[in-house]
Amino acid sequence: MTATAQTPRRTATPDRTVTFRIKRCDGPGKPSYWQDFRVKVPKNSNVISCLQQIAAEPVTAGGERVTPVVWDSGCLEEVCGACTMVINGKVRQSCSCLIDDYAPADGDVITLEPMSKFPVVRDLWVDRSRLFHNLARIKAWVPIDGTYDLGAGPKETPASQATHYVLSTCMSCGCCLEACPQFNLEEDRDQWDSSFIGAHAISQARLFNAHPTGSELKPDRLDVLMGEGGVNDCGNAQNCVQVCPKHIPLTESIASIGRQVTLHAISKFFRG
């Protein structure tokens, strides 16, 4: 949010019909195909409410009755990350994609595609398990002594909290990976540990390295991030930071981890 009053939105035509051009796929290994659906959009519509209408009555623009479109969604408030897809060529959450903004005039077209960097499960639903696998690789957790009552955690200044809170709002949606030229589709799990780990994981490493208890695992994290597929694979395209829906300073995180990795490498060299 900016600190000034917002500019009014364009006025959308009421009771208009919008065409959804959807890239479909019946399952892994099956060919993709496109189908158009015409949806009459009421006030306050978003891509999810239109997909719900299509699911209830799946008839193409050509009048053919087809199977309902499959997609992934959860909270519908842009806080769970599930409903991420490529809309008009740009990756984003579909729940916060308002039709008034994207298709204000009668007959406007909105294209929906699954993310291309993850294997398609069906239609718009993709398998993002590699994203979570990469969080495990960098040990994205605070190694506490257990759940017993051991008193409070470390104190923290409001400024430090503000920095960490933003990093901690990463919802693992995968936008930064879809937009990254270095992160590519990899269906072979055996290749995951040597392929680029991605901005989201690097940023989480920064978060946990900065935590007094979390820093206990900093050497382990930096070992992973200085290796193959680590921070040095970043091509500095800076697409990640532009598409992050939570405005996480991903390029700052990459720079910070880059410095940490350099220091870690030097210190390892002298320690032998």
Add this chain to the structure above:
Amino acid sequence: MSQHRVIVVGGGLAGLAAAVRIAEAGTHVDLFSLVPVKRSHSVCAQGGINACNEVARQQGYSEYEHFDETIYGGDFLADQHPVLEMANWAPRIIDLLDRMGVPFNRTGEGNRDLRLFGGSLFKRTHFAGATTGQQLIYALDEQVRRYESEGKVFKHEFQEFLWPVMEQGRCVGIVAQDMRTMHIRAFRADAVIMATGGCGLVFGKSTNSIICTGAAAARCFRAGAWYGNPEMIQVHPTAIPGADKLRLMSESARGEGGRVWVPRKAKDPRAPKDIPESERWYFLEEKYPAYGNIVPRDIATREIFDVCVNQGMGVYGENQVYLDLTHKDPEYLTRKLGGILEIYEKFVGEDPRFTPMKIFPAVHYSMGGLWTTYTKGSYNPQTALTKHKSGSPAPIDAKVGQGMQLGAVNNSMTNIPGLYAFGEVNFAYHGANRLGANALLSCIFDGLFCGVSVLNFIRNEAPGKNPAVDLPAGAYDAVVQQETAKMKHLLDGAKPANQDASTNPYMIGKELGEEMTAACTVVRTEARLKQCLGKLAELKDRYSRLRLADGASWTNQSFGYARSVGDMLVLAEAIALGALERRESRGAHYRSDHTGRDDGNFMKTTLARHANGVTAVEFVPIDASLILPTARTYGKKDSSPNAAAAPAMASAAS
């Protein structure tokens, strides 16, 4: 590691807290979830988590007062001992989350900051921006990932729970279906913990995530688990109307000074900034001078509903009121409420720091749920005490074990041995109305406190001698066959050409939601509830002839939804029946034909049971041996739109 295994169904706060507790004790956990657990509905909780803290304590607050507020807020419907234990544990839970790295907001000195929340005169709500639930679940998700890496937790994500497996009178596993491959199979376990959350989708549009159908709880109910207080459904006073869902506007917006008002003149066409202070009706502040805008949810909801629906005083004549933060410093608002204000701006297109928000109530939380039991702790006064006077010394300290006995095997266990229910899916803590920022607490408390009970159960009870791994396959195979037949029935004849709206699952689901919202939310009457039960019977009949448009045997989403609709219909019937039979008004349950609270007949748990396709309810006594019931008024006074301007908003006790 022992040879025992525990199944946790649901990867929200309750499920993850349980998984951490059990895995750290060396018992293997199989964690089932419809979604990657990090995307569970707990992420939507915004405002915070309640606990007595050192600042409030030195002002006169105590764990005991937190307990008293929760009982009073719940209108004396909850069994009291478990609530006491939860309040006593709350500060320990905050400390633990702090150690896990939750970025709680901080004071200048680096202590955890606090905010005011509904139902209390003390600041006792801890928060992480306006996405507290998200931050808590991420911390627990990270701990579970740690145990997953060590091989102690196995996640079964995109797996739908279908039915519990029973053998020798106890629960010994589940049958689940992979949502992608559609493969149905049985999983053995020595105990099963249901942590599957609420049932907002029964009401169509709600503040809940798309996965909160209540189907998992309904399946346990159909399999013989009892259900407590189904009619107790919380309608949150402040939500943003939308086409796909009603997005929550957190209570923290009021806690941080948000004022609820409508123009004193009905259908006033002026923009809010053009309406002078004297022509605004701050109806909550006038009617409740002590609590003002931070009255509990059911009261705020009914007042907003009354102003709009009965008095026709809604903004621009529509069902909406202003929730106004524009008198506060924009920078302060960004810092304290950034996340939720961003949601409003994102989905409505107006910046709430400069334009008052337009909001209306929406179904939000289910106080009711699977019936669970417990073992009482050591605090058992000879006679119940009168209501605690806010800020006065507590009659007892906060020692662990006074409310519930730590480790007793039946804590949060359903009527089926070995089947537990943790978090929103049980009925235990919130009575007839939940206080804001108590939900996250009850979820984590169940996981941590009652997780120990599960461990003791598998060691010391039947699974100790007779672990699930050694049981014969018969019971498991039978449930797999039952669920496979159910799937076949639904998929039979499925094809795109099916176009009869009356047997379309999405149409049945939509009509169910509309009917339940109309009959079973803010105001209920006998006549309307009877009509609702008739409509449910019609929908059930249509459901039995349901026709799908998709017959695919791979990732068939409409099939999954259709199956859930059948379970939602069963739950809806229990909700409507409970609401019909409870001939009084209490907490969230308001009957315009029985407006008084009737402690003699109804200070009792509504116990719903399902057998042979028929649901029946009865009322069973509660244990209210700690605090005597009093009228729950929150100091209400009279007010009308024509009265003088409102007095200043009540301030906190700090």
